[in-house]
Amino acid sequence: MSTAQPGEPIHVQSKEHLDELVAEHDVVLVDFHADWCGPCKMLEPTIEEIAADSEAAVLKVDIDELQDLARDAGVRSVPTLQFYAGGEQAKRLIGVQDKGDLLDVIAELS
Template identity: 35%
Template sequence: MEPVTITNENFQSEVLEAKGTVLIDFWASWCGPCRMLAPLVDQVAAEHSDVKVGKVNVDEQQELAAQFGVMSIPTLIVFRDGQKVNESVGLIPKENIESLIQ
């Protein structure tokens, strides 16, 4: 499944009201580690059709980043049935991303 762009406007419907697991990637275009993590997140999205993957550009969606205390990027946050259940900060290998969503 292709990652969804998450904004203030669609966060409620795409994440909080979603059934199942949602992985959110907080990133920015100028962030080197974010650019390195992005293909791994995309692979996880492609290989796990049961997981919705969303991306939040922290420069464009500063309120969402602040709401979840994102101080460093990349940050991955996992929601299950609308509840935050896991979080990781920094560049991590694909195996660790898959562990986050289990």
């Protein structure tokens, strides 16, 4: 169902799509973002590099398109980066993050 190429972030279409992707992959990084968010735009190249450089599945959730999903996930500010390991929520980071720090979290969860 995902339309992204390997090594590219996958744009989440619905809660069911997110659940399916989290279940399918060992380690998942979900980037909750918005088009109007300056820090989200700053973080975008880093997110794309992580999708290309790591084994983790990288998902993007537009909080304006999927307001219910963002609310249910407890996202109150963007960017919010939610990590999953083995289908379970593992860690959450808020704000612009360093690529190395994100790769460290992925390595820790792998």
